[in-house]
Amino acid sequence: LTITNKKMTRFSIELDECYEMVMWTLKNTLGEEIVVPKLKSYKITDLAKAVDQNCKIKIIGMRPSEKIHEELINEKEAEVLLSLKKYYIITTKAMLKLYKKSNLKFNIVNNINYNSKENKSFLKINELKKMIKNLKKI
Numbered sequence: 199l200t201i202t203n204k205k206m207t208r209f210s211i212e213l214d215e216c217y218e219m220v221m222w223t224l225k226n227t228l229g230e231e232i233v234v235p236k237l238k239s240y241k242i243t244d245l246a247k248a249v250d251q252n253c254k255i256k257i258i259g260m261r262p263s264e265k266i267h268e269e270l271i272n273e274k275e276a277e278v279l280l281s282l283k284k285y286y287i288i289t290t291k292a293m294l295k296l297y298k299k300s301n302l303k304f305n306i307v308n309n310i311n312y313n314s315k316e317n318k319s320f321l322k323i324n325e326l327k328k329m330i331k332n333l334k335k336i
Contacts, residue, residue: 207314249328267315
């Protein structure tokens with residue numbers, strides 16, 4: 199298998215999680231915000247091992263504009279960032295007033311850099327193997 203950088207990480211989301219997020223967003227948001235799911239990350243090298251434990255890995259180098267880690271939120275892009283159980287909501291100060299009147303339980307967070315490298319939750323190789331097996335069924 200070829201890998202561009204052995205330090206590379208990515209986020210992972212399954213189809214049912216996508217559906218759940220879209221349905222939750224339609225039911226709970228007000229319309230001007232961005233919903234970002236709280237996901238698990240994985241190392242590209244772990245994904246390669248999940249595909250084939252005995253595979254040989256060839257590092258081929260980064261492609262132009264390729265990133266080592268995915269970044270979904272940085273501290274400069276969110277005027278107001280709400281943290282819920284499964285999601286972050288990027289919104290505005292004006293929208294925050296409306297959220298405070300809602301039934302949603304959230305915390306306001308600052309100075310967050312939500313990326314696949316610094317994420318606290320990583321998939322293990324056996325979890326990646328299960329995901330790959332489930333993809334083959336689709």
